[in-house]
């Protein structure tokens with residue numbers, strides 16, 4: 001049927017409305033149903049490209065030491081990861097859980113590694129990220145693929161750095177990712193993650209209850225498996241056990257949660273970028289103080305080296 005035929009456009013419009021309705025119902029279920037258990041790709045398919053950044057499509061919480069908006073904070077977190085990994089010209093980098101590829105587009109210019117290979121399990125993000133790489137003319141440098149952190153389609157000892165920017169908490173389990181990272185790294189290669197963990201236990205029952213609730217809210221909405229629920233000391237032990245040396249796991253939570261929360265409070269207009277149903281919990285969350293909302297959440301920058 002010709003495109004100009006109104007009858008041919010009606011189903012498209014109807015399809016769009018049905019799509020919007022399905023997304024709204026999906027959000028309602030995801031946000032308010034305590035028993036929903038979406039897997040990670042279902043969560044990110046639902047979120048789509050509805051990020052609250054103004055410019056890019058980052059999906060991380062940002063590093064706020066010197067940033068004054070979410071785009072700058074997300075860039076700063078990406079730069080912190082790349083700097084910690086010592087990323088530079090000549091390197092082959094593996095970026096695991098790359099979202100829409102924002103950090104790869106940044107690193108291609110800021111740190112200029114020879115190549116970045118990306119693995120992401122969410123096909124809808126892979127398609128959009130690849131489109132953006134094409135638009136930027138960076139196909140030779142950025143090879144963004146669909147694939148899993150726990151079964152990497154890469155040869156042993158083939159990369160200089162493995163990075164996971166706010167994604168390893170999803171991996172099933174994270175330990176399998178550590179083993180795969182060790183396998184694909186060359187001797188002397190570096191692993192760096194920016195990662196979400198539970199906070200070490202507070203003293204007092206009320207404090208621990210607050211922590212459990214805060215962790216559960218995030219873990220149950222964002223498909224974090226129970227196997228990944230351990231604190232930073234255990235994280236370091238697991239990196240040691242996987243064969244890494246120079247293991248460092250440092251909390252940067254003070255530069256993440258509270259300043260992000262304050263920025264969201266100061267900029268209510270940013271929530272307008274979210275789906276209308278998603279704005280409801282975001283507004284509720286803004287009314288809670290940061291110490292309570294994030295009581296159960298640590299945020300770490302972890303680094304380790306594969307021995308020579």
Ligand SMILES: C[S@@+](CC[C@H](N)C(=O)[O-])C[C@H]1O[C@@H](n2cnc3c(N)ncnc32)[C@H](O)[C@@H]1O
Nearest residue numbers: 058059060097098099120121122148149167170
């Ligand atoms: C919070 S987003 C972070 C995206 C991006 N790094 C950023 O900072 O904007 C987490 C990402 O991890 C990806 N992911 C989750 N589990 C994965 C797995 N097992 N293997 C590869 N990617 C995975 C998701 O698809 C998503 O892109």
